[in-house]
Amino acid sequence: MKFLANLTRMLIPAPCFLCGANTTGESGLCASCLLGWVPVARAPRCPQCATGVAMVGLLCAECAQAPPAFDCTHTGQDFNAATRHLVHQLKFARQPWVLPALLLPLVDQIERAYPAPRVDWPQALIPMPIHPQRRQARGFNQARLIADQLGRRFDLPVLGQAAVRVKASAPQSGLDAAARRKNLRDAFAVRQSLPAHVAIIDDVMTTGSSAAVLARVLKQAGVRRVTVWVLARTPRPD
Ligand SMILES: [Zn+2]
Ligand SMILES: [Zn+2]
DSSP states (O other): OHHHHHHTTTTSOEEOTTTOOEEOOTTSOOHHHHTTTSOSSOOOBOTTTOOBOSSTTOOOHHHHHSOOSOOEEEEEEEOOHHHHHHHHHHHHSOOGGGHHHHHHHHHHHHHHHSOSSOSSOOSEEEEOOOOHHHHHHHSSOHHHHHHHHHHHHHTOOBOTTTEEEOSOOOOOTTOOHHHHHHHHTTOEEEOSOOOSEEEEEEEEESSSHHHHHHHHHHHHTTOOEEEEEEEEEOOOOO
C-alpha cells in the first residue's frame, strides 16, 4: 500500500514523509515541512570537514590541529531529527522514495559551492563502500543510491566498484574518533585506477573517520584531491 501511495503521490495526496499531512508535493514533503528544509542562508562551516564554525573560511580546531586526509566537505544540512528520520527510512525501512527529498539540500549546496564555470570540480564519484555482508543484509548500499542520483544530476561518473570494503569492521557508533580510525584500519582497498580528484559520497558524516580512512587509501592509490559530499553532517557536541 505504501508503495502504491508513493507511486501515485503526484496525483493523489499522500502523507508527508515528515509530518504525515496530506501532500501532492513532488519531493514527498508538505509545503510547511519543505519550508526551511533547503536553508536559504547557510551558516559558516569548516571548508575541510563541514562542521559549524564561527566565520566563513575558518578551519575548525580539529582540522587545524590534525587535518583529515580529505581536503574539502560539503553537506546538505545538519544531521538533525528530521534528517535522522528520513535517513533511517532510506537505510532501514527500504523506502528509497525519500531520497529526492534528502538530496534537495545537498544539490542546493553543491550548486552554491561550485558556481559555473565549476572550479575544483571532482572528476568522479566514489560511494562510501559497505561490506558485502552488510550490503546483502540491507539489499543495497545507500551511498551508491545517492551517488547514482548525484552522478545523473551533475553528469559525473560513479565508480561503484573502485573502492571496496575488505574487512567487516565492528559498528562505529559509540566509539570516539581515534577508536573509529583504529576500527577501520585496513578496512578499504582500491580496485581500479582513479582520476586525480574524486568525491566520496555518503549519507551522513558523523566524526569523519570513515571518510578520512578511505581518503588516505585513495591518496595512497594516487588520487591527489579528495572531496566529500554528504546528505547530512552530525554537529560537534559543543
Ligand atoms: Zn510535512
Ligand atoms: Zn574541520
